[in-house]
Amino acid sequence: SDVSDDGLVYTFHLRKGVKWHTTKYFTPTREFNADDVVYTFDRLGNKENAFNKAYPVEFPYYTDMGLKANVKSVEKMDDYTVKITLNNTDASFTQTLAMPIGSIYSKEYADKLLADGKAEMINQQPVGTGPFIFERYQKDASIRYKANKEYWNKDDMPLVDNLIFAITKDASVRYQKLKAGECHIMSYPLPADIDGMKKDVKLKVMSQPGFxxxxxxxxxxxxxxxxxxxxxxxxxxxxxxxxxxxxxxxxxxxxxxxxxxxxxxxxxxxxxxxxxxxxxxxxxxxxxxxxxxxxxxxxxxxxxxxxxxxxxxxxxxxxxxxxxxxxxxxxxxxxxxxxxxxxxxxxxxxxxxxxxxxxxxxxxxxxxxxxxxxxxxxxxxxxxxxxxxxxxxxxxxxxxxxxxxxxxxxxxxxxxxxxxxxxxxxxVSVPMGKNVEGFKISPFGAFEFTGVSVK
Missing domain, CATH: 3.10.105.10 (Dipeptide-binding Protein; Domain 3)
Structure with a gap:
């Protein structure tokens, strides 16, 4: 991105060749472009946006991070150039955009949901551009993804075909599943269990100071x-x-x-x-x-x-x-x-x-x-x-x-x-099977799976 001398105008040059996910419920006809960026920011900041009227939700992050008050305009210069103008300088603006709140939505998919009268499905059947494609969510049971073979970053492709989040609310049950080999990586272990995990020859525990x-x-x-x-x-x-x-x-x-x-x-x-x-x-x-x-x-x-x-x-x-x-x-x-x-x-x-x-x-x-x-x-x-x-x-x-x-x-x-x-x-400690390779603890609390493989 380029920033004006007064720190108020950011010009973003978008990556070309980024494909939207093709799923059972959506087949895109074009790649990611400036229309998606302009649409996303309008939905985040404008209560009158047609999609927001059909499916009203809150975006507390956008407000809490000061973006709602500070983003003056988001304009398309051409298909791959977007200009964002702020009311006041914000030293953390580009870092804030890198957070999940800055995730870009497909305008084409949102328009299709609106036309079909199914706006609320944007929450149940998401479409993105990332390394894994959403397949299905079963409440309190699991979320399933499959590898995106058309992911834009050829240097950081997904290394597993399927990614499954097995929703398990009890930490002791999560530990049992890990020990039994029913899952490869576990979130949020009980502090009292960590020593035992470190001694288990089938497991390894990654730890780092929490942010x-x-x-x-x-x-x-x-x-x-x-x-x-x-x-x-x-x-x-x-x-x-x-x-x-x-x-x-x-x-x-x-x-x-x-x-x-x-x-x-x-x-x-x-x-x-x-x-x-x-x-x-x-x-x-x-x-x-x-x-x-x-x-x-x-x-x-x-x-x-x-x-x-x-x-x-x-x-x-x-x-x-x-x-x-x-x-x-x-x-x-x-x-x-x-x-x-x-x-x-x-x-x-x-x-x-x-x-x-x-x-x-x-x-x-x-x-x-x-x-x-x-x-x-x-x-x-x-x-x-x-x-x-x-x-x-x-x-x-x-x-x-x-x-x-x-x-x-x-x-x-x-x-x-x-x-x-x-x-x-x-x-923060993340226990996993000895056969898991390439996992890194994110300081921001996310679990990211590009570069992760099971040998």
């Missing part, structure tokens, strides 16, 4: 969590080292900041607060709660890279907070419902977390705690002017040193305000 943070989020729009002293008191009452030991089981480290230590601009001066029950009680009294209060904590209903056991973490927090007079009721919902309710701000305190998407600090501070992200991934519903000004300014600068200074300051404000408590960053 993730597990959080407890306080809904800053609701009393008493709108008071900074209350949030800091809750943070101070936690025995975080005990949580790391019990929940992450030696597969995690304490997170002092709302970004992992491997993220550039991580503020090394900030430390997690030491547990101090007396001080926490003082802060609660100062905030007007000398006898504590009652609260509901939503426990994470699934295992995630940043939190291997939400239920156990909830029970530890319940015991910790009882020491300062805060009586906690624990509840949870099915994962989809949990996220939907949290985005609309129904919770008082909830658990979630984040695996970085694009390597930019704004993907932590902006996506998770900016005013734009309230109603999206900002579960604290934190919109605080001194913090917002710093991250907005940093987003518009391109100099890494200047941006680092602003993000370090923003982390100081965040730590003082404590809209959420960062708990831990986990080590």
């Amino acid at each position: 993730n943070v597990g959080f407890i989020y306080y809904n800053t729009e609701k009393e008493p969590f709108n008071k900074t002293d209350v949030r800091v008191a809750l943070d101070m009452a936690m025995n975080k080292p005990a949580i790391i030991q019990a929940v992450y089981g030696g597969q995690g480290e304490l997170a002092p900041n709302p970004m992992p230590p491997t993220q550039w601009s991580f503020n090394k001066e900030i430390k997690s607060r030491e547990t101090d029950i007396a001080k926490a009680k003082e802060l609660l009294a100062k905030a007007g709660y000398p006898n504590g209060f009652e609260a509901t904590l939503w426990s994470l209903p699934v295992q995630r890279p940043y939190n291997p056991n939400g239920c156990l973490m909830a029970e530890i927090l319940q015991a910790d907070w009882a020491k300062i007079g805060v009586k906690v009721n624990i509840t949870t919902y099915e994962w989809g419902e949990y996220m939907k309710r949290a985005k609309s701000g129904e919770h008082q305190i909830m658990m979630a977390g984040w695996t970085g998407d694009n390597g930019d600090p704004d993907n932590w501070l902006g996506t998770l705690f900016s005013c734009e992200a309230v109603g999206g991934n900002n579960y604290s519903r934190f919109c605080y002017d001194p913090f917002q000004k710093l991250i907005a300014e940093a987003r518009q600068l391109s100099d890494m040193g200047q941006r680092t200074k602003l993000y370090e300051q923003a982390q100081v404000i965040w730590h003082e305000q404590m809209p959420g408590s960062p708990i831990g960053t986990s080590i």
